[in-house]
Amino acid sequence: MEPILFTLFGAIAVGGALLVVTRKNPMSAALSLIMSLFAVAALFVLRQAHFLAAIQVIVYAGAVVVLFIFVIMLINVPENRLPIEKPTVYRLLGVVAAGLLMIEGGLASRNFSAPATAVGEVGSVEAVGHALFTDYLFAFEVTSVLLLAAVVGATVLAKKKI
């Protein structure tokens, strides 16, 4: 079952990603991004990472992309003032370079193999929660500083009057 679902959701994720980088209108790009993120969430479920799948949907697709959409509507660039993007040699080179990186990553990943013994109940809410508040407590605490910085920073830059 997993190969089929993997192929399906993998294809949706890649398709959504391709749409993100090819859409002219940022709104369609944002919606494609949601599609891709949902597909990735499904892949997380396939890997028994239920907690992360939920977070992916709630935080990523839910909050982050909504923020994007919010900003898109806020600044609301008219269609005719969107940057004009034509295929150029430079862009082709960019695609080629990214393709090379993909091939390199693929070649390196090809011989990845997991130990046969591995059993994964690591993605459940309980397992993640336990790890998060024992071994990774520090990381969890650091994110609070990170988020505080982001909040302060976003306010400084975006509020009308400082």
Place this chain on the structure above:
Amino acid sequence: MIAIPFDSSQVMQGIASIAPEAILVCTAITVLMADLFLAEDGKWLLCWLSLAGVLAALGEVYLLGSSRIVGFSGMITSDGFGMFFSTVVLSACALVLLMATGWSERAGTQKGEFYSLILMSTTGMLIMAKGTDLMTIFLGLETLSIPIYVLVGFQRSRMTAIEGALKYFLLGAFGAAFMLYGMALIYAATGTTKIPVLVYMSVGGGMAGSSLFLAGMGLLLVGFAFKVSLFPFHMWTPDAYEGAPTLVTAFMSAAVKAAAFAALVRVAMLLFPGVSPAIGPVLWVLAVLTMTVGNISALGQNNVKRILAYSSIAHAGYIMVGLVAGDLLGSQAALFYLLVYAFMNIGAFGVLMLISQKEDDGYDIHNLRGIGFKYPVLGALLTLFLVSLAGIPPTGGFIGKFYLFSAAVKNGYIWLAILGVLNSAASIYYYLRIVVYMYFMTPEGEVVTPHTPPFGYALALCACAAVVLVLGMIPGAVLTMAEQSVLSLLM
């Protein structure tokens, strides 16, 4: 339901290992709160409050000393290496805050947000420097970067500032993604992100055959290279440096670079030996290209801030020479150089901030005409810092370069040393050019009137000058300290 065991001794140990960071975060929050209650004419307190916090953190670093404290299941370690870089980062932060006392008023940064962002960024730097887990390094990197993105664009009504912020942000996120991808590949190859375990697995070339691990190391290197601005990952540097408020530029060039190099040195000293035949040439090429491109690009610049930005790229290349050498001496030299670099660069920016009347045009080299003789102290200070950057004795910059290049020679990288010394010789040209403008060019019209630095500012400049000179004449103690800290890393 699995109960989470509570081991108070471990918690205490963990808190001890991050005590300086905790002090900084508390100060940051206090500053934010105080900002709400202070009247407009009382805002100057914020700066001193932040400074007090930084000094307290610095004191705490020394209270902890160089003894090894492993905190939070090996996520972070306070040791001699961490102490050295905490010293560098916190002194850089303290100097910048001292300068802010005389500068924020007119630059419009006399705000709680400004100081708390600086403090949070400093926290991130300490975390990055002390992190012994790839995750900690990544989180530290982000915690230091996000406030910096904002600080670059802090004067958001200035187009260059906000443009610099955008560029730095987009590329920073892009670069961080590469680093993250590298970490993922390393994790895939080894099943762990803890550096000590990685060392155990990779020592003696245990992982040298794994292309997954190699690719991961390469991408990790890309991430670091971006942060320390090595060619070809350096392009954001001049733009972000030019756009940022100069105080932030000084902070970035000294502290961010030091923190990023701290993590890079840790990784390079511990993990690169396992893959050295593969990664050695890469580092060699990066070092040479970075020096050359940085120096050559600086030659024709007319904006002093940009000159110093390119010079900072070149200096990243010099420091890489120490990493290419790859032994104790090389890393020791790199550490020493980062310390000196922090002081001389902040000093140079500090003097320039006084001379320039405003951002952007204020940093045109022509504004320096006639400064040298009219304001001899400022001129002499700037000359001292530039001489040190150029690596001329008897300054700390010379000792640092001497060590870096002799480490290269010692390890048989003769050509690297030759190219390095040649580069250093070429770099004299543009440092000298600034001095020439100060002393040997007659001003067209009035000589600009520098701002009179208040006490704190003057103190910071004098401290920079003193450190640069003292490290040039009696560097022994600091070199020993650098040696000890690298040794504590290798333990």
Place this chain on the structure above:
Amino acid sequence: MVSALSNIHEYLWLILAFPLAGVVLNGIIALVAERPLLLPADGHGHDDHGGHGDAHGGHHETPAYRKLVAFIAPGMIFAAFVVAVLSVLQLTRMPAEARTVVQTLFPWIQAGGLSVSVALQLDPLSSVMILVVTGVGFLIHVYSVGYMSHEPAFARFFFYLNLFMFSMLTLVLGSSYLLMFVGWEGVGLCSYLLIGFWYEKDSASTAGKKAFVVNRVGDFGFLLAMFLVFWNFGTLNYTDVMAKIPSLQHSGILTTGLATAITLLMFVGATGKSAQIPLYVWLPDAMEGPTPVSALIHAATMVTAGVYMVARSNALFMLAPFTMGTVAVIGAATAIFAASMGICQKDIKRVLAYSTVSQLGYMFLACGVGAFGAGIFHLMTHAFFKALLFLGSGSVIHAMSGEQDMMKMGSLRKHTPITFWTMFIGTLAIAGIPGLAGFFSKDEILWRAFSSDHGSPFLWAVAAVAAGTTAFYMFRLIFLTFFGASRMDKEVEKHVHESPFSMTIPLMVLAALSICGGWLGIPAALGGSNYFEKWLEPIFEGGHKAAEAATEAIGHGAMAHHDPMEFILMGASVAVALFGIAIAYYLYMVRPEKPAKIAEGNPNLYRLVYNKYFVDELYEWLIIRRIVDWSIWLWQMFDVQFIDAIVNGVAKTVRSAGDETRKIQTGVVGNYAFSILLGAVFIVGYLIWR
């Protein structure tokens, strides 16, 4: 008193401390008292003086601070000189093999296997250097008090000058290569500051920049040599390096190849500092600085640092025959080349500048043939007579209200007798007239160039021709300046005056030294004892021993001192010098006046005489004019166009490369990201496909 003297070597640091005190005091005075000068309100007065401040009439009250400076600056140097003399005197009382005193002041760097202390080393070689530096330096300081008396930035000038003395003494007294390098950079910086002292002159600041940039090329060599020494010897102290040579040779670490690499790199450094081909270009331009600076830095002391370095490292150089050959050939080539360019110069200081380059070539020639003692001997005598000549030319310029063009001088002998006589003595000395200082040192070099194992008749011939050329252009200078009819501007002529005593007394002292200075080293062939060479022997015998060990040769024994060839060569070189003088006399004393006079008096006779002189015309046209033309051509083509073009061309190329490199910085984020992506692709690709 006796007890204080008996351990004077414990006070060696005073030699550095006195100039340093001068630096501090003059710096404070400059900051406090001359600060108004720096402010725009007084800017006009500054400009008036600064432009060509060599000489201005006008008498005004000397402010007290200037008197103080005039007392402190030379006083400190004099104090250092006294300490130096006492130290050297005590050194002479010690047994020859124990004449190395090292005084450690404080540990400097002690980490990573490198242990360098700030330590001073007094030995026969450095004793010669400190005596020359402090002695000549003191005289030049005294002279400067008079010469710069109209300069507004008086204290600043002496601040730089004392700083220079401090750096130079660090260079020669330091006990390790690292300390030498510190001094090396220090003197470079001071030289640059002093060349550009009158920075309002564009040419002055450009010249300063050029000096600094060219010197960096040299420093590059020095630094690399230092790294190589450090990693193969594990130390940078002279005594340790010399002591380790035999054992390292034995263990096969110190091969000829390594020695060649180290010494060649050192020599690159020396060519930069000591203005040898191809890095000599900065020295003639450096004459933009005040004349005492030219005398002190660009003639007597700093430019000889390269020679000192080579002599200091003689043991290493002796191990590298290839380097020795290079040093000798470059030295000889520079000697003749620069001398030939001195022929056509019109500016009195530029003549002396080319002459300095040429004389430095002699010193390197001496080192290159293994006669380090002769090189240092010439260094000393040259310091005397060249400082004298420069100061004399300064006195002339002073008398001429700033005019430097010799074509606008003439007949000054009557107006400035002391300057004339002292400069005349200096000229005799440099031309190698027997009995004067230059004769003994130059002759020693010529003889060793001929007779030494590393020498050859060819080197001798080149050096001898250069000696003749030197005599020619120096007498040309004397004749054009002091003899003949006056070609001065009427306005200038009214003000011509002899310089004050503060300027003429140093001239007289230096003239005396130019006469007697050579008597220290009268060769055995002339019945002398060559005390000077014996004094330096402990320094150089190590090198000879090492070289013998390397070649496994049996000692050659003492140099054949009574070779009759020595007398023949001596006579030949004197003859060449006299020939040069004769040509100069003929061309600049006899010829210029005769045709004109005769033509005035009797046209017929004139034609006759003209025809009679036709042979001479032909001769002159064929040979002498050709030589002068050739000299001009050489100067124009090679110096001005070729070398300058190379220096400027390299600078320009690098800079335009920089402008191109910067262009990849398009300002568009996407392109920056592309660069990052490409970098990542290359790195990862290399790592996995390697």
Place this chain on the structure above:
Amino acid sequence: MMGPSAYLILSGILFAIGAIGVVARKNALIILMSVELMLNGVNVAFVAVGSYMGDPTGGIFAFMVMTVAAAEAAVGLSILIAIYRLKETIDITELSVLKW
């Protein structure tokens, strides 16, 4: 049979597509989305490796990456807003005052 490396390869593909977006697009908003895409690709790798290895690190790392991504998005979007207020454009080719 699909091996565990398939997830890594998919992760590489998503990462590369994101990189294309950053390099080739002019619209700053879309560049920002592409960065999110890259981070997302990395997350696939972390989660898959973690679950195959039976190690919680991967999941936690992915969790941290999401947090960082959210923070970056917030700051990045506020920079864009500030820029748009000042210059009314989000075209990066028009935002190139700083160069050379």
